[in-house]
Amino acid sequence: MSTTFLEIDHVSRVFKNDKGLPFVAIKDVYFEMKEGEFVSIIGHSGCGKSTVLNILSGLDRASEGGIVLEGREVREPGPDRMLVFQNHSLLPWLTVRQNIGLAVNRVMRQLPKQERNRIIQENIDLVGLSHAADKYPREISGGMKQRVGIARALAIKPKILLLDEPFGALDALTRGRLQEKLMQICDEHKISAVMITHDVDEALLLSDRVVMMTNGPEAKIGQVLTVDLPHPRKRLETVNHPNYYRLRGEVVNFLDRQKQIKLDRLKMKSNAVISMGSIEKTNLTIGYIPLTDCAPFVVAQEKGLFAKYGLDVTLSKETSWNDLAEGIREGRLDAAQMVTGLPLAITLGMGNKIPVPVVTSLTLSRNGNAITLSKKLQETGVHDLASLKTYIDSCQDAYNPALGMVHHASMHNFMLRHWLASGGIQPDQDVDVIVIPPPQMVSNLMANNIIGYCVGEPWNVRAVDSNVGFVVATDLDIWRGHPEKVLGVRKEWAEQYPHTHLALVKALLEAAQFCEPLENRDEIVLMLSQPQYLNLSPVYIRPGFAGPYRVNTMEAKYYKDFCQFGVGNMPSRKEQLWILTQMARWGLVNFPENHAEVIYNLLATDVYHQAAKELNIEVTEEDREAIALADGSTFDANDPIAALSAMPYSQFTEPVHFDSVKGFASKKVATARH
Numbered sequence: 001m002s003t004t005f006l007e008i009d010h011v012s013r014v015f016k017n018d019k020g021l022p023f024v025a026i027k028d029v030y031f032e033m034k035e036g037e038f039v040s041i042i043g044h045s046g047c048g049k050s051t052v053l054n055i056l057s058g059l060d061r062a063s064e065g066g067i068v069l070e071g072r073e074v075r076e077p078g079p080d081r082m083l084v085f086q087n088h089s090l091l092p093w094l095t096v097r098q099n100i101g102l103a104v105n106r107v108m109r110q111l112p113k114q115e116r117n118r119i120i121q122e123n124i125d126l127v128g129l130s131h132a133a134d135k136y137p138r139e140i141s142g143g144m145k146q147r148v149g150i151a152r153a154l155a156i157k158p159k160i161l162l163l164d165e166p167f168g169a170l171d172a173l174t175r176g177r178l179q180e181k182l183m184q185i186c187d188e189h190k191i192s193a194v195m196i197t198h199d200v201d202e203a204l205l206l207s208d209r210v211v212m213m214t215n216g217p218e219a220k221i222g223q224v225l226t227v228d229l230p231h232p233r234k235r236l237e238t239v240n241h242p243n244y245y246r247l248r249g250e251v252v253n254f255l256d257r258q259k260q261i262k263l264d265r266l267k268m269k270s271n272a273v274i275s276m277g278s279i280e281k282t283n284l285t286i287g288y289i290p291l292t293d294c295a296p297f298v299v300a301q302e303k304g305l306f307a308k309y310g311l312d313v314t315l316s317k318e319t320s321w322n323d324l325a326e327g328i329r330e331g332r333l334d335a336a337q338m339v340t341g342l343p344l345a346i347t348l349g350m351g352n353k354i355p356v357p358v359v360t361s362l363t364l365s366r367n368g369n370a371i372t373l374s375k376k377l378q379e380t381g382v383h384d385l386a387s388l389k390t391y392i393d394s395c396q397d398a399y400n401p402a403l404g405m406v407h408h409a410s411m412h413n414f415m416l417r418h419w420l421a422s423g424g425i426q427p428d429q430d431v432d433v434i435v436i437p438p439p440q441m442v443s444n445l446m447a448n449n450i451i452g453y454c455v456g457e458p459w460n461v462r463a464v465d466s467n468v469g470f471v472v473a474t475d476l477d478i479w480r481g482h483p484e485k486v487l488g489v490r491k492e493w494a495e496q497y498p499h500t501h502l503a504l505v506k507a508l509l510e511a512a513q514f515c516e517p518l519e520n521r522d523e524i525v526l527m528l529s530q531p532q533y534l535n536l537s538p539v540y541i542r543p544g545f546a547g548p549y550r551v552n553t554m555e556a557k558y559y560k561d562f563c564q565f566g567v568g569n570m571p572s573r574k575e576q577l578w579i580l581t582q583m584a585r586w587g588l589v590n591f592p593e594n595h596a597e598v599i600y601n602l603l604a605t606d607v608y609h610q611a612a613k614e615l616n617i618e619v620t621e622e623d624r625e626a627i628a629l630a631d632g633s634t635f636d637a638n639d640p641i642a643a644l645s646a647m648p649y650s651q652f653t654e655p656v657h658f659d660s661v662k663g664f665a666s667k668k669v670a671t672a673r674h
């Protein structure tokens with residue numbers, strides 16, 4: 001049975017602007033909530049929060065899509081959805097009791113008078129207004145009026161409470177008290193509620209989930225954050241919880257990014273698409289993470305290869321893979337260096353996001369990662385996978401030991417999990433696998449927040465040199481020649497700017513060629529070490545890149561003929577299918593029954609072929625052999641479902657249809673409408 005209580009099913013709302021032209025305020029907003037959940041909607045002013053709430057309440061109608069409450073489409077206002085506004089809207093000539101009574105007597109007129117009076121009194125008591133029950137609105141404070149508004153809404157027992165900035169007009173002290181009161185009522189009575197707020201702390205205090213909206217026009221849900229803080233909540237305990245500032249950071253970062261996008265859009269208006277000859281757009285912003293393997297981007301910039309192919313590129317140093325992914329989703333970035341699973345993750349809407357189709361036209365690097373464990377572990381006798389298992393089995397701590405990796409869709413995550421599983425250690429059960437931005441790995445290891453991590457260079461060498469960690473395995477011990485970084489762009493962008501896309505692939509492919517010979521690498525180390533890129537001494541960059549490799553053998557590869565089945569820089573169907581199975585294996589996404597179509601749409605091999613042809617690079621087609629991993633296991637891409645079912649600890653149950661607009665087999669309004 002479905003646990004969906006309320007479904008905002010792909011809702012769009014088009015208004016007319018003051019010139020009479022259509023204005024798409026919100027587009028394709030999709031969200032589901034469970035009964036008893038408290039959800040906040042947060043976003044910058046004018047993004048469309050009230051539009052969503054008005055459509056939910058039935059005061060406004062969606063131009064497309066609809067609202068389904070307990071399996072029925074709702075189109076009109078009704079007592080099952082009570083709206084509480086900022087300006088309490090009480091009738092001045094009625095007392096507190098009469099204001100509440102008016103609603104109760106109207107909606108519950110079938111109940112005996114005595115019962116109705118009991119309900120009225122119960123709700124007056126609930127919001128702590130017994131002493132003011134017979135006062136008129138002019139005789140009570142703003143906070144008290146707002147409590148009357150809440151009591152009036154709760155008294156008629158709506159299925160869901162809709163709150164439009166309910167405390168926005170109150171002073172800080174009253175606001176704080178009322179938040180606590182509402183939090184207590186919602187906790188005790190398991191109220192389902194949707195609340196609009198501009199206040200991050202208010203959202204975190206009250207909500208089970210925070211829905212963050214992007215800027216309009218065409219505003220969407222950009223991110224949904226689960227607030228996994230314990231209930232019942234008390235303000236002090238909540239803000240002192242170890243996870244509070246991480247959650248707060250997520251919301252604040254999202255809002256900051258939206259602010260930046262607004263500024264960028266204003267800038268872009270005066271800096272519209274610049275085109276030259278057949279190149280539709282010459283001015284590009286490309287996202288990357290300051291790791292050694294961003295080398296092709298740095299080389300293309302420093303050696304003038306972007307310019308050679310008619311591009312004027314700004315390289316945007318991103319702080320995390322998550323920020324970079326958002327940059328692509330929101331259109332702030334034209335293109336980006338991506339961990340190999342990221343194009344699929346964005347395309348599938350992994351992490352509860354709206355799917356945004358992305359294509360990859362180039363594999364930029366292979367290998368280059370290692371698993372580092374803390375020196376403290378080594379001192380207790382851990383030196384390989386088997387002794388790590390012994391250590392984990394004997395762990396008496398209240399919390400699972402944690403290992404870091406850089407993004408859920410990264411090869412670091414998949415390879416780390418594969419390696420652990422191959423040694424009988426079950427990720428998520430025996431150890432936690434958590435996301436940490438690469439530059440923060442070493443400090444987290446030193447602070448004992450994690451017992452180790454899987455990351456690229458220079459962060460393994462750095463831990464070894466600082467004597468805080470040792471390398472227990474490199475990726476050569478897991479999958480020699482695995483794809484590591486790829487180029488990703490939005491599919492829509494690729495269709496809009498095909499010549500720009502081709503020029504970009506040519507510039508990067510030529511840069512990758514330059515990165516490959518070891519004799520070029522010392523020169524590249526100096527480029528990378530500059531403040532605008534890695535901002536790190538060459539001493540730390542050289543060992544993981546130019547050799548001699550101090551950390552076992554970490555052969556980072558950049559140019560063709562280096563992977564076991566010879567596709568080189570061409571995006572590979574087999575590799576992406578392996579990644580897709582890992583995403584499903586670890587419960588990150590459903591496995592699409594139409595996986596062949598999903599992968600076909602993901603790979604822009606035609607662009608790669610054209611670029612290779614123009615650069616006189618021979619293209620080797622992918623064979624149909626199974627991928628061989630170092631632990632002796634193989635992956636047969638011809639039957640991914642069988643392969644997935646046989647993987648140890650697989651969370652896969654059954655394939656689900658994926659639709660590039662609606663996501664994974666989302667229920668259609670049509671089936672629930674009456």
Ligand SMILES: Nc1ncnc2c1ncn2[C@@H]1O[C@H](COP(=O)(O)OP(=O)(O)OP(=O)(O)O)[C@@H](O)[C@H]1O
Pocket residue numbers: 015016017023025043044045046047048049050051052216
């Ligand atoms: N009836 C309408 N006619 C035309 N445009 C409208 C109408 N209602 C809303 N809009 C526009 O739709 C967009 C979203 O408005 P909405 O009030 O939903 O935003 P909001 O996020 O609630 O803003 P705030 O936080 O400032 O209250 C805005 O650009 C607004 O100007």
